[in-house]
Amino acid sequence: MDGLATNLHFHGLTVPPLCHQDDVLDTLIPPGTRPFEYRFRIPPDEPSGTYWYHPHVHGFTDPQVEGGASGALIVEGIERANKTLAGMPERVFVIRDEPLRNPDAPPSKESGAQPPLLRDPEGDILNTGTGGGKPARDLSINFVPVAFPEYTPATITAKPAEYEVWRVLNAAAVTYLDLQIAQGGVPQAMGLVSLDGVPITKNGAIPNRILWQGHMLVPPGSRIDFVYRTPPEGTRATLLTAAVDTGPAGENDPIRPLATIISRADAPDPPSKLPAVSTPLAARKLAWLGDVKPVRERKLYFSEQPSNPKDPNSPTLFFITLEGQQPKVYDPHSPPDIVVRQGDVEDWTVENRSHELHAFHIHQLHFLLAGWNGAPVNDTFLRDTINVPYWDGKSPAYPSVKLRMDFRDPNSVGTFVYHCHLLEHEDGGMMGAIRVEPTAVPRAK
Ligand SMILES: [Cu+2]
CATH class of the missing domain: 2.60.40.420 (Cupredoxins -  blue copper proteins)
Incomplete structure (x- = not known):
């Protein structure tokens, strides 16, 4: 194995574990070689939702993924599993982690008294158990860094009071997310429609289902597609991750903002919109x-x-x-x-x-x-x-x-x-x- 060689895993897809498809055991592409072609068929009954791809070279997956090598893959048709989504604008957010950009910076003044900083044998900052302190990794959202200690959030501008479908991929190598959208300190409703790429409709037996939540734990590798109503005109909200208690031997994943959501009537439309017409999906052949x-x-x-x-x-x-x-x-x-x-x-x-x-x-x-x-x-x-x-x-x-x-x-x-x-x-x-x-x-x- 070689840290410069790479390959791809298509996380969540029901594609054969074969070379040129979704194999990570025998496929290794050394640097400087001819382009390697992946060619596979997404099964016609692949559930609609958010999937992703990233390198999977044993021993080197973490540095390659922390280096940014990941992407979201959307299987279309979520409005066919849930007709209430037809015509809604959609956004895709990829949250990655990376080594701290300012590892020696003192915490910002607003963050108050700091818990002691301890490290595990790998050199990662240990969970402080307080919800605060220096994070083990910085986060970025769609490649906009939200770095310790200031955590300057990214900006999302949206049309006021509109229902949108948000697809969030936790592509972080080691960081857990507990996602929440807060407005004036109040958690806003997030309506889960698809988890890990699969609509939550029990194979279509419970069509158009939405599970409303105040926050959602998203472990590394997981995805959530949810409905969210943007803030009223002239107001703003914050997409944030709450602190996650990863255990006494876990990394420190403190609370921090990711993005400020600004509502403006003249905001541009998101680049993508779900089809306005929903034709219901055929039920899957396999039993639940x-x-x-x-x-x-x-x-x-x-x-x-x-x-x-x-x-x-x-x-x-x-x-x-x-x-x-x-x-x-x-x-x-x-x-x-x-x-x-x-x-x-x-x-x-x-x-x-x-x-x-x-x-x-x-x-x-x-x-x-x-x-x-x-x-x-x-x-x-x-x-x-x-x-x-x-x-x-x-x-x-x-x-x-x-x-x-x-x-x-x-x-x-x-x-x-x-x-x-x-x-x-x-x-x-x-x-x-x-x-x-x-x-x-x-x-x-
Ligand atoms: Cu583990």
Whole structure:
């Protein structure tokens, strides 16, 4: 592996894990070589929403993505899943993180007393637990930096009191977002219509559904498409991220603004508008994932360990382990950790045995949250990335999510990866490989 070589992963798309399509295991494009062509078909039934692409070279994903190598990919048709959106203007926001531009700057005067600044073995600023303090990374929104310590926000000008569809991608390498739009200190309603690229309509069974929220946690890698009504004429609002408690070993993600929303009657129209006519989508052929009985259960867990057991400050080893196997950092030369069969649905419980948040992501497919800390959940939407809460070091049970994993789509046949989407953790070994066997191959005993 070489930090100058690169490749692309198309996050969320149900595209085969094959070279020139969505393969990150064998595809490596060295610098100075001829252009490499990706050519694949977006499946006709790919749900409409926000997807994205970014490099995925093991060991170098974090620096490449923090360097800005990411982009949003919109699968059109959200107004067909929700007819109330027809004709609305739409905006796309890509939020990235990067090393601090002013790492030695003192905090701004308004921010008050500062908590002590501690660092983890990787040199990142640790969660202060106060919601304030110096962030571990700066953020940018559509490449406009909103840098510590002044956090000068970007500007969005909008026509007053208009419903718009906002699509936000958290392309940050390690930074969690808890997005909120505040006006005069009051959180404004954000109407979720699509999560991780999939409309929240339960395959069309609950059409035109909008889930109104006051804020939304968006882990690294995740996307939200939501309806928002712009402020009345002459007023303004702030798109911000609230602080996220990433755990005692997590990075510091303090509260900070991202953009000021200014309402003006003469504001230019956003460059894109959803079609004014909505023709309803055909229902998907596959049964709703929540109604399918899983054929197998597995347990996986996130854990961490100092590379030198005698030195807690030595670099951290990051693991995601199938219970029963030995924790190890990801090795591209090892056989797949998990083998499943196309057509199957499995339930995976993913535990967090570490003292910081992790975001579970798997390529090629979406899953359903079926349980949270042991309690059943009846979610009506799918995801491809999910936050797993940190362990406090005391509770008898580790925090966990139970995920219904969908291997029914023939496009998922092949070998691909699952990992933590905090890219520093992924590069540090928190990744495993899975092979989906074609249905023709007899089921493993
Ligand atoms: Cu992680």
